[in-house]
């Protein structure tokens with residue numbers, strides 16, 4: 115049936131080109147439509163027996179809604195020398211110095227900056243690697259300190275690129291955080307880390323879990339609000 119049809123196609127939405135991605139989901143009950151905050155693609159999920167025609171009908175019925183969502187997406191922000199990247203929510207100037215031989219250097223003076231060496235064609239990769247390294251170092255220190263407060267130890271800490279969650283805690287005590295959190299304010303990192311560390315004792319979202327989280331971080335409301343507002347933009351930085 116649909117096996118020979120491409121998963122991706124270009125379509126027009128309110129007169130403008132847009133990417134459309136088809137998904138089949140055996141557990142889906144109905145045709146679903148959404149716009150991915152990561153790449154700005156329209157995603158239509160079809161239950162096993164639904165036709166693409168049904169998907170397109172849903173899309174056309176909500177064309178204005180989709181157009182609004184696409185228009186509201188943060189612009190993808192590409193890294194370049196002379197531009198900036200937020201680290202702990204502070205804009206750092208990106209300085210490419212081909213003669214710089216050391217590891218990436220992050221500095222707050224004379225102005226917040228990150229200096230990277232190597233070929234210009236590797237700038238994006240090096241910058242991303244530097245932010246991942248900084249995230250690992252900073253989040254490990256914070257998570258370790260918080261875990262001590264509740265007599266737990268973190269089994270390990272992984273830094274990943276995720277689109278659906280900012281952090282997680284595996285049953286074996288390994289914590290995972292999105293490297294993109296390094297771009298967020300301190301208090302946002304503090305909350306996400308406090309939340310996941312609390313899971314080292316409470317593997318659920320019970321009242322006991324939230325009480326524990328409260329002991330580990332006072333920033334739940336502000337951080338949740340910040341992520342709801344600015345999270346989508348974080349996902350589109352350096353893409």
Ligand SMILES: [Zn+2]
Pocket residue numbers: 309313318319
């Ligand atoms: Zn949780």
